[in-house]
Amino acid sequence: MAHEARGQVAAIRGGADVNRGEYMRTVQNVELPSSVREFANRYDRIIGDRDRFLWKWIHNLFEEFTLSSVQSDLLTDVYEHKTLLTIFVTVLDDLAERGGDRATFEIGRRVPFGVEEASAGMDRSGVDLSVLELLADLWGEIDRGLREAPRHTAFSDVFEYDLRQTFDAMAYSGLLNDNPMIANRTEAERHDAYNMAMFPYAGIDLMHSPSFDPGEYGALRSLICDLQQMARIGNWITTWERELAEGDLSSGVVVCALRRGVITPEEVSGADESTVGGLVDRIKSRGIESEFVREWEIRNKTVRKRTSEVESIDADAFVDGIQAVMNHHLASEGYK
Structure with missing residues (x-):
C-alpha cells in the first residue's frame, strides 16, 4: 500500500521527472527581498527552528501561485508581502503546535488587530517578549505595505476575518495536540485547511488587483475553499513524518491513524528516534x-x-497553481 500511495503521488506530478537536486539548487539560489532577509535574520536569532529554505521555497512558489489580476508592476510587492506574512503565521503556528507556548500564541495572534486587543485581559506571565516584539515589528512592516495597495480599503475587512480564521486553525491544532481524544478527519479537514493561509494570500492579491470584479468574490472564495484543502493535503502527505517525530498530531494522515487505532497517543508521546520509524x-x-x-x-x-x-481572473491558471504547489511540496519533501 505504501508503494501504491507513492505511485499515485507520482501520477499527480503528471509524469514529470522532478530532478530534486536541481530543484533544491533553484530554491537555495532564490534572492529574498531585503525586508524578508531582515526578518529572517531576526527569526534565526530569536527562534531559529526553521531553515531559511522555507522562506525561499514559498517566495519562489508565489511566482507560480498568485492571482492573474494582480497589477504587473505590483507583483514584486505582492510576493514580498506574502512572504513576510508566511514568516508571521509560521511563528504563530509553531508557538501553537511545536513549542506549546500557548501564552505567547494567544497574545501574538491578536497583534494584527491592535494594541488594545493584544493586551486586553491577557496574563503576560511566562510570555516570550522577544517573540512578541518580532511579531509586532513584522506585522508593522506587512501592514505599512498593504495600506499602500490600491484596493486596501475594499478588501481589508474580509482580509482581517481571514486572518482570524487562519489563527483559529492554529489554535485548533494546538488544542488537538493537548487533547488527542478529539482527533477526527472531519474537523481536521474543515479547520486545519485554513492554516494554509490561502484566503489571506488571496486577499493580498486582490488589494493589488484594480481590474478584479468584486461581484465575483463569492465565486472565487468558493474555489479557494477547495484549493486550500488540496494545498493542505499536499502539505500533509509531505510533512506528517517529520511532525509525528516532533509529537505533532495535527496532520490529517496522523489523525486518521489515531482514529483507526493504527497508532495511539501514548505511542507518539513516548516515541524517540529509535521507535518513531516503526x-x-x-x-x-x-x-x-x-x-x-x-x-x-x-x-x-x-x-x-x-x-x-470567475472571469476577471484566469481561474484555470489559479487551479494550475495548485498543481505547482503539490509539485513543490513533493520536490521539497523532507526539507520544510
Whole structure:
C-alpha cells in the first residue's frame, strides 16, 4: 500500500521527472527581498527552528501561485508581502503546535488587530517578549505595505476575518495536540485547511488587483475553499513524518491513524528516534496516504469544472497553481 500511495503521488506530478537536486539548487539560489532577509535574520536569532529554505521555497512558489489580476508592476510587492506574512503565521503556528507556548500564541495572534486587543485581559506571565516584539515589528512592516495597495480599503475587512480564521486553525491544532481524544478527519479537514493561509494570500492579491470584479468574490472564495484543502493535503502527505517525530498530531494522515487505532497517543508521546520509524512504517502500511492522494485528485477534477464562474481572473491558471504547489511540496519533501 505504501508503494501504491507513492505511485499515485507520482501520477499527480503528471509524469514529470522532478530532478530534486536541481530543484533544491533553484530554491537555495532564490534572492529574498531585503525586508524578508531582515526578518529572517531576526527569526534565526530569536527562534531559529526553521531553515531559511522555507522562506525561499514559498517566495519562489508565489511566482507560480498568485492571482492573474494582480497589477504587473505590483507583483514584486505582492510576493514580498506574502512572504513576510508566511514568516508571521509560521511563528504563530509553531508557538501553537511545536513549542506549546500557548501564552505567547494567544497574545501574538491578536497583534494584527491592535494594541488594545493584544493586551486586553491577557496574563503576560511566562510570555516570550522577544517573540512578541518580532511579531509586532513584522506585522508593522506587512501592514505599512498593504495600506499602500490600491484596493486596501475594499478588501481589508474580509482580509482581517481571514486572518482570524487562519489563527483559529492554529489554535485548533494546538488544542488537538493537548487533547488527542478529539482527533477526527472531519474537523481536521474543515479547520486545519485554513492554516494554509490561502484566503489571506488571496486577499493580498486582490488589494493589488484594480481590474478584479468584486461581484465575483463569492465565486472565487468558493474555489479557494477547495484549493486550500488540496494545498493542505499536499502539505500533509509531505510533512506528517517529520511532525509525528516532533509529537505533532495535527496532520490529517496522523489523525486518521489515531482514529483507526493504527497508532495511539501514548505511542507518539513516548516515541524517540529509535521507535518513531516503526510508527511511520505502520501508518504507511495501511494506505492512509493514498486516501488523501485520491481525495486530491477528486477535488482537482471537481474544481476545474467551476473555473468559468470567475472571469476577471484566469481561474484555470489559479487551479494550475495548485498543481505547482503539490509539485513543490513533493520536490521539497523532507526539507520544510
